[in-house]
Amino acid sequence: MAPTRQTLFAATLCSGLGLLLASHLWAWDGVVEKQTFAIDSFTTQGGETIPDVTVGWEAYGELNDARDNVILITHFFSGTSHAAGRYDPDDELAGYWNAIIGPGKPLDTDEYYIISSDTLVNLNAFDPNVTTTGPASINPDTGEPWGMDFPVVTIRDFVEVQRELLESQGIESLHAVMGASMGALQAIEWASAYPDWVERLIPVIGSGVANPWLLATLSAWAAPIRLDANWNEGNYYDGEPPTDGLKEALKLVTLNANHWQWANDTFNRDWADEDRDPAKDINARYAIEQTLDDIAAARAEVSDANHFLYLVQANQTFMAGHGDSLEAGLAAIEAPTLMLYSEKDLIFPPEGVRRTAELIEADSTDVTLETLEGNRGHLDGVLSIDQASDTLREFLQ
Amino acid sequence: MAPTRQTLFAATLCSGLGLLLASHLWAWDGVVEKQTFAIDSFTTQGGETIPDVTVGWEAYGELNDARDNVILITHFFSGTSHAAGRYDPDDELAGYWNAIIGPGKPLDTDEYYIISSDTLVNLNAFDPNVTTTGPASINPDTGEPWGMDFPVVTIRDFVEVQRELLESQGIESLHAVMGASMGALQAIEWASAYPDWVERLIPVIGSGVANPWLLATLSAWAAPIRLDANWNEGNYYDGEPPTDGLKEALKLVTLNANHWQWANDTFNRDWADEDRDPAKDINARYAIEQTLDDIAAARAEVSDANHFLYLVQANQTFMAGHGDSLEAGLAAIEAPTLMLYSEKDLIFPPEGVRRTAELIEADSTDVTLETLEGNRGHLDGVLSIDQASDTLREFLQ
Numbered sequence: 104m105a106p107t108r109q110t111l112f113a114a115t116l117c118s119g120l121g122l123l124l125a126s127h128l129w130a131w132d133g134v135v136e137k138q139t140f141a142i143d144s145f146t147t148q149g150g151e152t153i154p155d156v157t158v159g160w161e162a163y164g165e166l167n168d169a170r171d172n173v174i175l176i177t178h179f180f181s182g183t184s185h186a187a188g189r190y191d192p193d194d195e196l197a198g199y200w201n202a203i204i205g206p207g208k209p210l211d212t213d214e215y216y217i218i219s220s221d222t223l224v225n226l227n228a229f230d231p232n233v234t235t236t237g238p239a240s241i242n243p244d245t246g247e248p249w250g251m252d253f254p255v256v257t258i259r260d261f262v263e264v265q266r267e268l269l270e271s272q273g274i275e276s277l278h279a280v281m282g283a284s285m286g287a288l289q290a291i292e293w294a295s296a297y298p299d300w301v302e303r304l305i306p307v308i309g310s311g312v313a314n315p316w317l318l319a320t321l322s323a324w325a326a327p328i329r330l331d332a333n334w335n336e337g338n339y340y341d342g343e344p345p346t347d348g349l350k351e352a353l354k355l356v357t358l359n360a361n362h363w364q365w366a367n368d369t370f371n372r373d374w375a376d377e378d379r380d381p382a383k384d385i386n387a388r389y390a391i392e393q394t395l396d397d398i399a400a401a402r403a404e405v406s407d408a409n410h411f412l413y414l415v416q417a418n419q420t421f422m423a424g425h426g427d428s429l430e431a432g433l434a435a436i437e438a439p440t441l442m443l444y445s446e447k448d449l450i451f452p453p454e455g456v457r458r459t460a461e462l463i464e465a466d467s468t469d470v471t472l473e474t475l476e477g478n479r480g481h482l483d484g485v486l487s488i489d490q491a492s493d494t495l496r497e498f499l500q
Numbered sequence: 501m502a503p504t505r506q507t508l509f510a511a512t513l514c515s516g517l518g519l520l521l522a523s524h525l526w527a528w529d530g531v532v533e534k535q536t537f538a539i540d541s542f543t544t545q546g547g548e549t550i551p552d553v554t555v556g557w558e559a560y561g562e563l564n565d566a567r568d569n570v571i572l573i574t575h576f577f578s579g580t581s582h583a584a585g586r587y588d589p590d591d592e593l594a595g596y597w598n599a600i601i602g603p604g605k606p607l608d609t610d611e612y613y614i615i616s617s618d619t620l621v622n623l624n625a626f627d628p629n630v631t632t633t634g635p636a637s638i639n640p641d642t643g644e645p646w647g648m649d650f651p652v653v654t655i656r657d658f659v660e661v662q663r664e665l666l667e668s669q670g671i672e673s674l675h676a677v678m679g680a681s682m683g684a685l686q687a688i689e690w691a692s693a694y695p696d697w698v699e700r701l702i703p704v705i706g707s708g709v710a711n712p713w714l715l716a717t718l719s720a721w722a723a724p725i726r727l728d729a730n731w732n733e734g735n736y737y738d739g740e741p742p743t744d745g746l747k748e749a750l751k752l753v754t755l756n757a758n759h760w761q762w763a764n765d766t767f768n769r770d771w772a773d774e775d776r777d778p779a780k781d782i783n784a785r786y787a788i789e790q791t792l793d794d795i796a797a798a799r800a801e802v803s804d805a806n807h808f809l810y811l812v813q814a815n816q817t818f819m820a821g822h823g824d825s826l827e828a829g830l831a832a833i834e835a836p837t838l839m840l841y842s843e844k845d846l847i848f849p850p851e852g853v854r855r856t857a858e859l860i861e862a863d864s865t866d867v868t869l870e871t872l873e874g875n876r877g878h879l880d881g882v883l884s885i886d887q888a889s890d891t892l893r894e895f896l897q
Contacts (some may be wrong), residue, residue: 216695255782311862313768315788316760322789323755326748332729351723358720363713363849370712377636382817383546385652385809389816391712392719412782420779421768451848452760 111401131212133205135161135188135198139234140220140268148263148425151254156244158264160220163187164212172268172276173308174210174499175265176200176219177282177289179485180414181226181356181402183233184219187212188234202489209495215278220268222261222289224253224414227369228407238409240303251337258288258421262296265289279499281305283484284450285414286287288313288421291436291459295423298437303498307443308475308484310451311423311433311459314328318419320359320450327351337409349408353399362447362480366391377433439469440457441498442490447480471498510700530602532558532585532595535666536631537617540739543691545660545822548651551640555661556631557617557788560584560601560638561609567671571607571896572662573597573616574679574686576882577811578623578753579798580630581616584609587629597680599886606892612675617665618688619658620812621650625804634807635734647806648734655818659693660827662686676896679703682811682879685710685818688833688856694821695834700895704840705872705881708820708830709846713815717756717847722812724748725805728814732804746805759844759877763788820856830859839896840888868895 137159145156146425161184165174174185187196187204204210210217221227225235238253269275277300284288287309294304313321328334331348339345358366370391374380379387423430440463444456458471464470479482509667545747558581561650563570573583584601588593603855607614618624622632635650667674674697679687684706691701725731728745736742761863767788771777776784821829837860841853854869861867872887874880 139710164623186614192844203787206677251782255778255780257779260631313765313769314760315769315786316763318767318769318786319755319763319788319792322572322785323752326751327727330724330727331746347727351720354723356722358716363711363846364851366713366865367711367849367851370715371708374711380719381652382654382822383652385650385813389712389715391716397717404655407820416778421711444843449760452764457699493735 105250109169130206131163131188133188133197135163135190136185137161137190137232137234140271142264142267145264147254148257148259150177151256153168153236156236156264157225157234158221158223158225158236158268159232160184160217160218160268161188161343162218164214164216165186166216166272166274168246171276171278172215173269173274173277174215174217175266175269175277175280175293176217177261177280177293178219178222179282179284180418181228181353182283182286183225183227183279184221185232186219187217193340199485200488201494203495209492210281215499216382218269220265223256223264224410224417226403226407226410230390230405233405233458237407237413239340239407242425248340250340251307253357253413256413256417257417257425258292259296260427261289262292265293266297275300277301277482279303279482281307282309282486283307284309284481285418287451290416291423291433294436294438294440295432296435298435301318301438304438304440305443305498306438306440306459308445308451309433310446310455311462312455313419314430315423316452316457317450321415321419324352324355325346325361327355327413328411331408334408337412339408345408346403349403349406349411350386350399352403352408352411353406354395356394357398359450361480362449362478364447364478365480365482368478370394376464380483421479430462430465433459434466436463436468441473441494443473443475443488445475445477445480445483447478447483507557507596512634518542527603528560528585530585530594532560532582532587533631534558534581534587534631537668537687539661539664542661544651545654545656546652550651551635553620553633553661554631555618555620555622555772556629558585559613559615559616561611561613561685562673563613563669566668568673568675569612570666570671570674570777572612572674572677572690573614574662574677574683575619576679576681576683576689578621578750579680579683580624580627581614581618584614594806596882597756600889600892603756606889607678608687610698612794612896617662620653621807621814623804623807623811624802625807627802630802632807634804634810636737636804641838645737647737650806650810652813652817653810654814654822655682655689655824658686658814659689662690663694663876665762668886672697674698676700676702678704680704680880680885681706681707682845684848688820689818691833691835692829695780695832698835701833701835701837702840702892702895703837705842705845705848705878707852708859709826709852710816710818711852713883714847714851715839718812718816721749721752721756722809725808728805732807734809738803739837743800746800746803747793747796749791749805749808750799750803751813754792754795756847757878759846759875761844761875762877762879765875767791774805775803783805826860828854831863831866833860836895837866838870838882839892840870840872840885841875842872843875844875844880847878862897
């Protein structure tokens with residue numbers, strides 16, 4: 104968290120960046136400290152009260168004295184607050200948007216205070232770097248995990264927790280809010296609900312409403328969890344969790360978040376086990392199946408099945424402004440908007456992105472649409488974000 | 501089955517078609533008789549023996565004396581032999597390609613003998629109009645259902661059963677073989693394995709190999725069945741079948757076989773139950789979820805879960821020619837080929853269709869590629885086939 108003082112020597116090593124860095128006395132060193140933020144009692148948009156809400160957060164760069172250099176990053180379905188940097192310098196992987204967040208990068212930590220928090224019902228409930236409140240949390244009224252008694256929470260509830268976090272730091276405006284996928288929904292909701300806060304809006308691979316295709320896709324994701332006998336209506340915290348169902352759910356997420364070009368470019372028809380021919384053994388399978396299972400199994404280890412179901416619901420219920428009219432919800436947005444998307448996106452198809460842009464633009468709000476290329480489709484919004492570096496740099500100025 | 505004599509009066513009612521009809525003494529009346537074909541002992545490509553194989557079949561039009569006016573129709577994953585007509589004149593629905601099969605239609609029953617059979621391991625094992633042999637059939641050696649002891653069967657095995665059926669009728673050549681999706685795989689396999697039989701090849705919404713994307717998609721379809729505790733490693737015939745898992749599997753088929761445009765054009769964000777708001781009730785859902793569930797539940801009633809798994813395997817193992825090389829498998833095809841496909845197909849993406857066309861064409865075999873338009877994607881190959889009527893008529897002459 105704390106910026107590290109750089110020597111002039113280190114700064115000048117950075118050739119073209121030297122002068123820029125030298126004008127600051129410090130630069131963020133890429134090491135992130137995860138912190139927590141607590142709310143004694145949180146009331147959901149649905150009118151339910153949740154005591155002892157705690158979420159994790161992290162920030163890159165320094166909050167200026169005017170507290171007006173804030174960029175809020177909102178995370179995707181299976182994501183966390185970890186958008187950039189490393190918790191430990193030896194961490195193999197940096198945060199998911201590390202390509203665009205850092206000293207001299209488009210989201211320049213020398214200039215901006217970039218903050219991100221774990222949502223409520225964060226999927227990665229058992230990741231030691233994640234703090235969230237959801238069905239796996241203890242309900243202080245019973246001393247037991249909430250399970251399916253946890254109130255339904257919405258994208259707007261995620262926004263409200265973020266607002267309280269920001270206000271706790273004396274922040275009352277956002278230079279920008281930017282997020283991918285479910286993060287785009289939060290960013291759009293921010294700009295719609297709090298137009299006075301949000302100066303720039305950057306929804307990436309997301310649109311203003313969960314359209315019927317997304318409702319059905321999310322429904323399919325949730326199904327394997329409810330099918331797993333271990334799920335037991337959400338009461339599994341003192342027994343075996345529904346790991347098999349959760350793995351299948353996570354496998355669908357991986358498959359849908361990618362494009363068929365990725366699968367066909369990356370994999371072949373190899374068998375998972377070279378001694379077991381799927382044409383002769385009904386339980387034999389292909390390497391791509393095994394790989395997708397292995398990815399899902401690794402993710403399942405730190406994920407909670409009930410949290411998954413609550414995230415599905417939060418995404419399904421999303422419509423900007425949460426009123427009766429998408430048009431009104433998007434017309435409420437006043438911030439200049441940059442929408443980044445993929446024409447190959449199978450979760451938030453381009454038609455919905457363009458419709459969202461049209462409705463934001465309808466009352467003359469500036470909207471820029473830009474595509475991300477790649478063979479990942481939806482995931483290019485996370486993995487190929489550096490393509491938009493110049494656009495982002497310019498848009499943020 | 502039996503052609504009905506038409507009066508000259510009826511024929512002349514058909515204006516432009518009058519002369520054509522009058523030149524025949526009969527026309528197929530659209531009523532279909534389902535028949536069965538039995539093989540005492542069938543040996544799979546994998547070298548396993550299945551006694552007492554029986555499949556259903558039906559035909560439209562009359563076999564000519566030269567037995568050279570045959571068009572074989574091969575069915576899709578969830579399909580049956582019922583490509584045209586009605587089993588009973590009062591049936592609400594006709595066969596799936598009724599739009600192009602009939603008197604005066606592109607697949608003209610006044611000219612061709614059009615035959616179609618249920619595959620091995622047909623999904624609709626409990627449909628009274630379907631006859632198939634698979635895991636739900638009794639293994640004569642044990643007197644019990646085969647379950648997962650049934651041998652793995654492949655697309656080539658489906659072709660071999662069809663060949664025996666045709667030979668039983670004295671047929672040794674095909675004016676054309678045409679099929680959609682899994683039917684396209686069978687058609688391609690026919691033309692690759694028996695180039696001397698096949699005079700014209702018409703693969704619709706299918707390609708020459710199950711590419712990695714399809715392997716993964718089929719894997720996702722199978723997963724809910726194996727997750728259902730009632731599946732019990734395939735031993736459920738004397739207890740509760742894994743209906744919930746089968747329903748979810750069938751739901752994924754419906755979703756993947758359509759395009760997002762269909763979902764967004766057809767459905768809205770209505771709740772399934774107007775009194776239960778998904779933003780307040782974690783078990784509440786949207787109308788589109790309920791509709792997809794209802795469709796799946798209706799299909800599950802006549803479907804068998806193990807048959808579903810065997811069909812998944814048959815599709816996954818498919819590569820034309822079943823050798824080591826797709827190039828060789830497709831080069832073996834000599835029949836002029838008409839490939840109909842959708843640019844929006846999410847099961848057999850257009851890239852794979854075009855690649856198949858290139859490989860068939862590589863040794864100068866004629867290939868025509870034509871797209872089907874619509875908002876269904878893959879399913880436009882079934883539902884929008886009439887768009888290709890003129891092309892089909894010309895190609896078959």
